[in-house]
Amino acid sequence: xxxxxxxxxxxxxxxxxxxxxxxxxxxxxxxxxxxxxxxxxxxxxxxxxxxxxxxxxxxxxxxxxxxxxxxxxxxxxxxxxxxxxxxxxxxxxxxxxxxxxxxxxxxxxxxxxxxxxxxxxxxxxxxxxxxxxxxxxxxxxxxxxxxxxxxxxxxxxxxxxxxxxxxxxxxxxxxxxxxxxxxxxxxxxxxxxxxxxxxxxxxxxxxxxxxxxxxxxxxxxxxxxxxxxxxxxxxxxxxxxxxxxxxxxxxxxxxxxxxxxxxxxxxxxxxxxxxxxxxxxxxxxxxxxxxxxxxxxxxxxxxxxxxxxxxxxxxxxxxxxxxxxxxxxxxxxxxxxxxxxxxxxxxxxxxxxxxxxxxxxxxxxxxxxxxxxxxxxxxxxxxxxxxxxxxxxxxxxxxxxxxxxxxxxxxxxxxxxxxxxxxxxxxxxxxxxxxxxxxxxxxxxxxxxxxxxxxxxxxxxxxxxxxxxxxxxxxxxxxxxx
Ligand SMILES: C[S@@+](CC[C@H](N)C(=O)[O-])C[C@H]1O[C@@H](n2cnc3c(N)ncnc32)[C@H](O)[C@@H]1O
Numbered sequence: 001x002x003x004x005x006x007x008x009x010x011x012x013x014x015x016x017x018x019x020x021x022x023x024x025x026x027x028x029x030x031x032x033x034x035x036x037x038x039x040x041x042x043x044x045x046x047x048x049x050x051x052x053x054x055x056x057x058x059x060x061x062x063x064x065x066x067x068x069x070x071x072x073x074x075x076x077x078x079x080x081x082x083x084x085x086x087x088x089x090x091x092x093x094x095x096x097x098x099x100x101x102x103x104x105x106x107x108x109x110x111x112x113x114x115x116x117x118x119x120x121x122x123x124x125x126x127x128x129x130x131x132x133x134x135x136x137x138x139x140x141x142x143x144x145x146x147x148x149x150x151x152x153x154x155x156x157x158x159x160x161x162x163x164x165x166x167x168x169x170x171x172x173x174x175x176x177x178x179x180x181x182x183x184x185x186x187x188x189x190x191x192x193x194x195x196x197x198x199x200x201x202x203x204x205x206x207x208x209x210x211x212x213x214x215x216x217x218x219x220x221x222x223x224x225x226x227x228x229x230x231x232x233x234x235x236x237x238x239x240x241x242x243x244x245x246x247x248x249x250x251x252x253x254x255x256x257x258x259x260x261x262x263x264x265x266x267x268x269x270x271x272x273x274x275x276x277x278x279x280x281x282x283x284x285x286x287x288x289x290x291x292x293x294x295x296x297x298x299x300x301x302x303x304x305x306x307x308x309x310x311x312x313x314x315x316x317x318x319x320x321x322x323x324x325x326x327x328x329x330x331x332x333x334x335x336x337x338x339x340x341x342x343x344x345x346x347x348x349x350x351x352x353x354x355x356x357x358x359x360x361x362x363x364x365x366x367x368x369x370x371x372x373x374x375x376x377x378x379x380x381x382x383x384x385x386x387x388x389x390x391x392x393x394x395x396x397x398x399x400x401x402x403x404x405x406x407x408x409x410x411x412x413x414x415x416x417x418x419x420x421x422x423x424x425x426x427x428x429x430x431x432x433x434x435x436x437x438x439x440x441x442x443x444x445x446x447x448x449x450x451x452x453x454x455x456x457x458x459x460x461x462x463x464x465x466x467x468x469x470x471x472x473x474x475x476x477x478x479x480x481x482x
Pocket of ligand 1: 087088089127128129130131132133134135150151152153156179213214215216233234235236256257258
């Protein structure tokens with residue numbers, strides 16, 4: 001279990017830009033953009049060293065806004081603008097969320113047609129679209145999705161509408177919807193009012209604060225509407241002082257965009273509460289989360305309210321990390337698919353574990369999971385691994401066995417069958433999967449699965465089994481850790 005620091009660093013490096021992102025191969029070429037767009041030229045700074053790429057002054061709002069404008073025009077054929085001080089989106093970063101959503105929607109983890117949404121047309125709900133309306137613009141232009149995009153402020157509604165109307169080729173795909181709220185209920189924070197007193201960036205400051213702002217989903221989504229997903233980049237902060245703590249960049253952002261009583265945790269907690277009520281109207285509920293500590297408690301809340309599946313991902317932008325959180329109430333599909341993803345290495349994080357649940361408990365649960373399916377496996381307590389060997393028939397039997405095991409509590413009593421790590425002999429028609437567990441920080445474990453024979457014909461089956469194992473472990477360990 002040693003070397004946690006190094007492993008964390010490696011994991012972090014891996015969690016980078018999505019492979020389908022336009023900027024995955026190469027970041028935007030500022031020199032080329034400057035030569036094509038004269039209005040961008042004044043913002044590009046050239047270094048005297050010929051081997052250094054031109055850069056921008058990231059603390060200059062006008063420079064970051066102009067970059068977003070030319071990227072949207074050059075790479076996405078979108079005409080776009082926002083007034084001074086409104087939140088300016090980083091295009092590669094915002095695109096990652098769209099691509100992650102696309103992975104979720106096409107993952108077949110839950111039924112695709114369960115909601116009978118408009119035949120073949122993916123329909124999303126963007127909570128708090130902002131003046132920039134960035135997610136609907138990207139989702140519609142990259143993937144042809146349609147959107148309802150909500151916001152509470154007049155300026156957001158006015159500019160989101162302009163940004164949609166200035167792009168007639170996708171304008172029919174996006175409906176901008178004003179969130180109506182009674183006069184007594186102020187929007188999150190008065191946009192022109194003085195900033196709230198600053199509070200320290202302490203992870204516990206938002207503990208137990210309830211959201212008491214305007215409606216988010218319930219009261220905004222109509223009874224007869226169905227969506228494939230909702231998405232949200234929530235107001236992350238509880239005060240403007242807290243929001244303005246990064247002097248290295250200037251992405252703008254008014255108080256009503258960035259700040260909300262209770263911060264992101266209260267806002268996303270309300271989305272979770274709303275999702276219970278609207279569980280039959282959305283396939284996936286998702287949100288961005290800005291703090292790891294918020295993610296942890298939100299995941300616990302999700303298991304408490306009875307979701308069937310939770311997915312998380314990390315978005316890394318420069319030195320900033322954000323997390324994607326997704327959940328659903330639909331029963332996961334467990335049938336093996338002919339086009340199973342061929343993966344030799346897989347991983348997921350188990351977060352929010354109670355103190356008494358360590359790596360060994362999880363490994364024992366892994367072993368029990370395979371025993372429940374009649375497979376023998378070997379637990380190595382010194383290497384923190386479980387090796388399991390399975391034939392094609394045995395894999396198929398696990399995958400056919402639907403939710404019976406997922407919804408069963410895993411018996412994580414020690415079975416006594418441990419080894420000191422000698423390698424397994426692979427049976428002639430079987431392959432071996434090694435499950436390893438690493439502690440990241442107290443309460444958080446990284447679970448990895450690696451196929452021992454990299455050319456095994458069962459890699460797709462093992463990837464699907466690993467996904468089922470993830471659901472079972474989350475159900476067992478994360479649900480109880482509220
Ligand atoms: C962080 S900004 C995100 C803007 C844009 N989606 C982006 O990613 O750049 C949060 C947005 O949520 C809006 N908002 C706050 N409370 C809301 C509510 N109850 N319903 C809809 N939007 C809300 C704010 O006005 C703001 O535009």
